[in-house]
Amino acid sequence: MSDSVISIANLGKRYVIGHQRAAGDGIRHVVEDAMRAPVKWLRSRASNKARQREEFWALKDISFEVKQGEVVGIIGRNGAGKSTLLKILSRITEPTIGRIEIEGRVASLLEVGTGFHPELTGRENIFLNGAILGMSRVEIKRKFDEIVSFSEIEKFLDTPVKRYSSGMYVRLAFAVAAHLEPEILIVDEVLAVGDIQFQKKCLGKMESVARTGRTVIFVSHNIGAITQLCSRAILLDKGSLVDSGDAAKVANRYLNDATNRQTAMSWPDQSQAPGNESVRLKSVRVVVDDGTTLLDGVDVRDPVGVEIEYTVGKSGVVFAPSLHLHNGEGIQIFLSIDLEEDWVRTPRQCGTYTSVAWIPGNFLNIGTHYVSVACSRLDTHELHFFEQQVVAFNVVETDAGDSARGDFSGSLPGTIRPMLEWRTNRMSSVSDLAVTAPV
Amino acid sequence: MDRLIIEAGRTESVYWADLWRYRELFYFLAWRDILVRYKQTVVGVAWSLIRPLLTMLVLAVVFGKFGKMPSGGVPYPLLVFCGILPWQFFSTALTESGNSLVNNSNLISKVYFPRLIVPASSVITSFVDFLISAVFLVVLMMWYRFMPPANIMFIPFFVLLAFAASFAISLWVAALMVEYRDFRFIVPFVVQFGLYISPVGFASSVVPEKYRLLYSLNPMVGIIDGFRWCVLGGQYQIYWPGLALSMAVTTVVAITGIWYFRKTERTFADVI
Numbered sequence A: 001m002s003d004s005v006i007s008i009a010n011l012g013k014r015y016v017i018g019h020q021r022a023a024g025d026g027i028r029h030v031v032e033d034a035m036r037a038p039v040k041w042l043r044s045r046a047s048n049k050a051r052q053r054e055e056f057w058a059l060k061d062i063s064f065e066v067k068q069g070e071v072v073g074i075i076g077r078n079g080a081g082k083s084t085l086l087k088i089l090s091r092i093t094e095p096t097i098g099r100i101e102i103e104g105r106v107a108s109l110l111e112v113g114t115g116f117h118p119e120l121t122g123r124e125n126i127f128l129n130g131a132i133l134g135m136s137r138v139e140i141k142r143k144f145d146e147i148v149s150f151s152e153i154e155k156f157l158d159t160p161v162k163r164y165s166s167g168m169y170v171r172l173a174f175a176v177a178a179h180l181e182p183e184i185l186i187v188d189e190v191l192a193v194g195d196i197q198f199q200k201k202c203l204g205k206m207e208s209v210a211r212t213g214r215t216v217i218f219v220s221h222n223i224g225a226i227t228q229l230c231s232r233a234i235l236l237d238k239g240s241l242v243d244s245g246d247a248a249k250v251a252n253r254y255l256n257d258a259t260n261r262q263t264a265m266s267w268p269d270q271s272q273a274p275g276n277e278s279v280r281l282k283s284v285r286v287v288v289d290d291g292t293t294l295l296d297g298v299d300v301r302d303p304v305g306v307e308i309e310y311t312v313g314k315s316g317v318v319f320a321p322s323l324h325l326h327n328g329e330g331i332q333i334f335l336s337i338d339l340e341e342d343w344v345r346t347p348r349q350c351g352t353y354t355s356v357a358w359i360p361g362n363f364l365n366i367g368t369h370y371v372s373v374a375c376s377r378l379d380t381h382e383l384h385f386f387e388q389q390v391v392a393f394n395v396v397e398t399d400a401g402d403s404a405r406g407d408f409s410g411s412l413p414g415t416i417r418p419m420l421e422w423r424t425n426r427m428s429s430v431s432d433l434a435v436t437a438p439v
Numbered sequence B: 001m002d003r004l005i006i007e008a009g010r011t012e013s014v015y016w017a018d019l020w021r022y023r024e025l026f027y028f029l030a031w032r033d034i035l036v037r038y039k040q041t042v043v044g045v046a047w048s049l050i051r052p053l054l055t056m057l058v059l060a061v062v063f064g065k066f067g068k069m070p071s072g073g074v075p076y077p078l079l080v081f082c083g084i085l086p087w088q089f090f091s092t093a094l095t096e097s098g099n100s101l102v103n104n105s106n107l108i109s110k111v112y113f114p115r116l117i118v119p120a121s122s123v124i125t126s127f128v129d130f131l132i133s134a135v136f137l138v139v140l141m142m143w144y145r146f147m148p149p150a151n152i153m154f155i156p157f158f159v160l161l162a163f164a165a166s167f168a169i170s171l172w173v174a175a176l177m178v179e180y181r182d183f184r185f186i187v188p189f190v191v192q193f194g195l196y197i198s199p200v201g202f203a204s205s206v207v208p209e210k211y212r213l214l215y216s217l218n219p220m221v222g223i224i225d226g227f228r229w230c231v232l233g234g235q236y237q238i239y240w241p242g243l244a245l246s247m248a249v250t251t252v253v254a255i256t257g258i259w260y261f262r263k264t265e266r267t268f269a270d271v272i
Helices: A025-038 A038-046 A083-087 A122-132 A137-151 A165-178 A198-211 A224-227 A247-256 A434-436 B012-021 B024-038 B044-066 B076-101 B117-143 B148-180 B183-197 B210-215 B219-231 B240-271
Strands: A004-018 A053-067 A071-075 A097-103 A108-109 A185-188 A217-219 A232-237 A242-248 A264-266 A279-287 A297-299 A304-312 A321-329 A332-337 A351-359 A367-374 A381-397 B003-007
Touching: A004 A083, A004 A381, A038 A122, A053 A083, A053 A217, A053 A247, A071 A083, A071 A224, A071 A247, A083 A097, A083 A108, A083 A185, A083 A217, A097 A122, A108 B044, A122 A137, A122 A165, A122 B024, A122 B183, A185 A247, A198 A217, A198 A224, A198 B210, A217 A224, A217 B210, A224 A247, A232 A247, A232 B117, A242 A247, A242 A264, A264 A381, A279 A381, A304 A321, A304 A367, A304 A381, A332 B076, B044 B076, B044 B117, B076 B148, B076 B183, B076 B219, B117 B148, B148 B219, B148 B240
Parallel strands: A071 A217, A071 A232, A108 A185, A185 A217, A297 A381
Antiparallel strands: A004 A053, A004 A097, A097 B003, A232 A242, A264 A279, A279 A304, A304 A351, A321 A332, A321 A367, A367 A381
């Protein structure tokens, strides 16, 4: 207890959802209700029953501790309560029950660019954002040059931020936040914005923060980042703490949850589908060589395909779909980009497209594999959609011996299990050993 | 190392320490609002002068020329401007800080800092406008070759009182606005109404003696009277019971305002 910088005990957060009236609706309704049935209104003020309010516990009985210098990941499905937990730790909202003790200065990064004003220049926004995040003016001045060089926007420092591209905006915002020096850093899903390069930079910076001995609490859907960065992880599900411990173990538990494993996912209602007006995701399927959806496992020797179906809403866009594959431990196996000559630089016409990527047989190792699909421009990295762990499939092994295993009877380690071509030649008939043997 | 305890209902002692720790934010938020306000307008800073000038012209003509209200020997525009100065401070402060929490909802739902800073910085922004307009008052006095009396040195007291009254009421409005968005419409109406009810376009001596005390329930009455006494002197006496009442009303509103604001503050992020 004494070396814990964060102690959370029996934390709970309840929200009240009014069914008929949303909060902030107006005095008119209060007055209306009072006028229409004065006695009923008076009585309902006294008891909660007549109010038709539903209670919703976003967090239930959460208890855990974080020690100095730990990097803890918080994972879970959408709606599990991760952001609520961070908001409470950041003192943005109060807990309903429970108690938290925190030792040390806390800085929270719940959103990239909080407080940025589009009319102000980059320079002005650095000061504004820094102050909002808790840095003093002296501190910001001191770190100003570092922040500017980290964000790589020197040329545009004095133009209004509303003229920045989304990439520049996010780089600047993260640059300011990255130079906070709190004892405890809380980060919520900031890796979800920005291109791959930005995400790498973010992760790199967070790693260096962690190495200086600071405590970091990190929420992300990017399981690869969690296992890379965090020593410990906590799994939340529907408001309760389901698992806690070594990051890889908890990530495995999360990924292997039965409801997370399915071989096909589709978005028939395109207005709800991931993407933007240019490209929208329609479906992702794991397929076998005749094009049908994979039902259970795929043999380790057989090729397996990932079919991405998407609609292009604006003609003239140029982009490339891509595929990320992670294994059951959350380790990324590869990122593969669709580089077909016919399509990669061709402006697309409106319509529905399918792109299928074939993973050769005798390549992946056995186990569950998780597919994430993305679609972006190759030059500017503008991201149209990026759906993480959207489908999954199992690679299984039968006893027949013509896989990379051969006759080997042990377990073959490794993230992949390729069948490589080996070439052996007998170089000479003389063995050096025979020549130097004593007579 | 500071040990922080987060629990339902417990924020008191840390809050005031935090207000001091986050004191630079008062400046930064006000700076931001002022900067943004003048960034893309051609008229820019001049707007702080044009607005009171035009209001003064309209009121002077309506109440002075047409209404033929008494001015106690002082040029009517000067009389009116002395009332406009504190009134515009109050009305802009009320309007802006009333909306301040809602307008800064993105900050309130994503970052921690004592929320009291938000309406306070709006009042500070309006105060800057006030200072700019006050320059014009000096110009006006030079134009009329009017020498202010010795009372002028009490002006800071009345400025402070205006600040307090603005802040006090804006706390209530800002906190109420989060839950009940109707105040978006109520506040401009009250401000418009207040312009004619308060002694801006006329001297409060016009109000019959027996209603004077009741009239002073409006804190701006005492403040505007005080301004006139400081700048114009002469016929303009302070109605002391009225001033006392104005100060009492301001204090009560301020204390209850802080209480209500702190009480509802913990739900801002959930409701906003």
